[in-house]
Amino acid sequence: YKVDETRGSGEGIVITQDAEPATYYKDDAAFEPDKEFQDPATGVYIKVEGGGERYTIAVAYGSPPPKPLDLMAVNVTARPFRVEEGGTTTVTAFLANTGEERARRVRVELRLDAEVVGVRYVDFEPRELKKVIFRVKVPIGLHNLTLVVDPEDEWVEVDEANNYALGRVAAGYRLLLRIRGGFFIPPDVKFTARVNGVTYRFNEWGLLEGYVGRGRIEVELDPEVVIAEGAKAVFRRWSTGSTSNRITIDVEGDAELEAEYFIQYAVKLKAPEWAKVPESGWYPRLYLLNLTVPEEMEVGEGVKIRFKSWEGTISEGSPRLLIVVTRPLDLEAVYSYVYRVTLTFTDAYGNPLPGRGFSGALSFGEGKVVLNTPITTLWMLEGSYELEANFRGVPLTVSPSMITVNSPGELEVKSNVYRIRIRVVGSIIGTPQPGVEVRVYYPDGSYALAYTNSDGIAQIDYIPTGNYTLKVGEEEYEVRVDGEEFYEVKIFSLGEALLTIAVAVLAATLIILVAKRRRRVWYGYILVLLLPSALAIPHAWLKEGTVMSYSVTVATPERRVSGYMRLIVLERTDENVIVRLESDILRFKGINVERAEVSVRDCMTRGGWSLGLWMPIKELKPGDRVNIWGLNATVKGREEIYGTELVVVESSDGSSRWFYHPELGALIASHYAIKEGAVLT
Structure with a gap:
């Protein structure tokens, strides 16, 4: 607070900093005009800026309002927990008022299962704990006890959800049922048994505790229970040897029974009809499943289907699969279409390239097939392939460079391989020179050879785009080939001289x-x-x-x-x-x-x-x-x-x-x- 005026009315006091709570107090002797005081803990300061009078300024923090009424059922227990058939037990209930307000004649009920077996009216003081006693006659069986405070919500409370407390009580002989099967029962799975028509539920460990009277009783278990997606427990037999899920026994005292279950898993198998795989269904745990399908089968002219893999729960590339069933399975035998395709690598004019000096490849994904001849017939999987070729040490540009195979047939792949012609004439008067040897050297060291014809022209086929050494007679020339080329070379001719x-x-x-x-x-x-x-x-x-x-x-x-x-x-x-x-x-x-x-x-x-x-x-x-x-x-x-x-x-x-x-x-x-x-x- 800050005092900015010297007034007896206190109207000049304003809040400058909010601190909660204010913990420092001083009387008027501690304050003087034009002096300032600051609490070292909270930082709150008080300053009198003017005037000669002394004032007493009290800075105080008020107490919180009282907490509203809150009634609570603390717990409920039966002593003894189990009584004989038709016996009576004492049920002790603890109640509380955690609020700071009083409550009079609050109704308190005790229920045995759904039936009200006792009612009390209780007065509550603020923050008071109460104890209430009931005497209850218990019928045969295991029952739930429910203590309810203010069941009709007559009182306004802070929390209505804490008005309940639960307990259990039993009468008769203890019947313990145990499930044996090596599996855990999930909390959301209802695994039940019916004892003389009364339904009981097994806990997560496969245990069920019930209470029965003397004499003959009937116990019935679920024949099968789905315990997870694609997994179920199937009844096999009782510890008595009976294989029926319904059994009758004579009870003369506490008794135990064990039921054996085994796990089955859902197995879904999908394959072409002719593959003849086992049927889909439920298979017992640890079953050895043998899956064998054909690796390849011809289904048409130039068309085959070839096993690719098992897909689903397990990915496996072998057509034969041995599986120990330990979980649900969903498997499909996936086949790919394979087509017979003839690839012909040609020059720019559609003529097949020579086999000598040719190499090629088909690339698909991370795989590659090497081609050793320009005309090759292959069985090719359906899909897209990248083509590449090399001739005489020269990488070729091919068209198409990418192919999609989805049917059988023949495919021509053209390349940047051309024919060139060399005209050889005399250097004196330019007469054509027949019979002259002409060579073109490839990068791999090999060469193409031709002789000039009557017009002095030699034609050399299968020259890819690139730079070459041209030898005419004994003379060598460097030439560039970018397509179909025509060169004229002049040489000395003795005939012209003669x-x-x-x-x-x-x-x-x-x-x-x-x-x-x-x-x-x-x-x-x-x-x-x-x-x-x-x-x-x-x-x-x-x-x-x-x-x-x-x-x-x-x-x-x-x-x-x-x-x-x-x-x-x-x-x-x-x-x-x-x-x-x-x-x-x-x-x-x-x-x-x-x-x-x-x-x-x-x-x-x-x-x-x-x-x-x-x-x-x-x-x-x-x-x-x-x-x-x-x-x-x-x-x-x-x-x-x-x-x-x-x-x-x-x-x-x-x-x-x-x-x-x-x-x-x-x-x-x-x-x-x-x-x-x-x-x-």
Whole structure:
């Protein structure tokens, strides 16, 4: 409190700090104006701020109001607890008033079970304990005693819930029932027995105490009791040997009976019908349950179901399961669908990748299946898989990279593997170079090999995206492949060099062979056409419609004739070149090559092709020895080719064969490029 004015009325006293209780008192002699006093324990201070008079200020704390009425039933006991049938016992009850108010003629009842067997009216002083005595006749059995204070709630009390007290009393012989089974009875489970029609309840330890009269009594137990979810106790037999849950005994005094129960657990089993698992139901504790189901079964074309696991109370991956039943079980045999799937890893064009150098994998969860071939047929579990592949040491990008398997079938997996083409040309005039070796080296050290074709182009398949070393002939290049690529490489060509030189000396060449016949000297004419091998003209130039013309001069002792010679390409295939030869010089001798078939393969191997025509100098017979084109040759005989009889002439070293056409009057040289059987007219 603070005194802020000097007034006799005390109106100037105000609360500045609330402390409960205030415990310090001083008389007026302790206070002076302008002085302050503070209680060291509570911190409450009193200060007189002005004025010359002295005041007595009393700071006091009032006493609490009296506690309201509160009646209580303290306890109730019977002495003796047990009496003989029809006997009487003394019941002592203690009552109390814990309040500070009086109460008069408070009704007090004593009940035996539900029946009121005694009534008293009691006066209560504040905070008073009372003792009340009842005499009660007890019938056979175990009974509940209930002491009730103010049963009709006539008095207003602080707590009405404490107006009851409980006790027990019995009459007759003691009958003790005991459950044997090795289990605990939960408090919320009603495990009961009926003795002569009266229901009793076992405690948590499986004990029941009842009281009966002399003579024959009937005891009946519950045949089975659910003691927990999925667990029940099932009656087995009495200690007397009886297996009926209802038994009759003669009582001459206190008696004990023991009943044996055993525990059963609920077992729920779920599996496909054909799995043939035991039926669901109640199984005794410690029962050995044998569960065996098929591991796999085919249920359709390319479809199987495969055992996955037991799921539920127990998780187990084996199709065979031995379980000792010690608790409720809920188990399901879970099967997964398995499908036959053919995986084909292809290049970007849909062509299967080569097996050599390929590796792949299927990943699912924490598992992985290694693939050793690009075409693989697998039984795959239903679900999603991640695909990966590697070719020649290069990780591939595949599409799709993730697959979901839910049916049988075939699946194409494309990858970033491409074909590349390399065009090899001469560095002088850029002519295509056939037969050139081209290599591409993979990261794993292996390589792909190809040769250029007639157009100077080599194609190499199965090259993944990446950086590579390209080797053309003896030269190496670093290239980058990001798709289908086309590269042009220039190399030095001896053929181009020779062609450059040969063009300067292209003129009509006349070779005069002098032979003797009947002691006369005849002059024969031979026109040698060395195209393109002699001039190193690549066969790749010989395309349909190509025309190569040359001026030709034929000289004899009698005369000198100039004219032309023209080679015309009629057709061109991958295998052959069809040509026609025209010449005004040859025509006067009746020689004109209308159609000749030339092997492209020989051209690729030997670098070109050649055609030679000779004018005859005498009629050749078998055994004749001749000198043609600087080679010693012998007439071997005759052959029929395409219905035309020809004379066969072969060089002495066996390297060349010629055919003499008697009607044409000419020798046809079958050099390495011209096929046998070529049609010339």
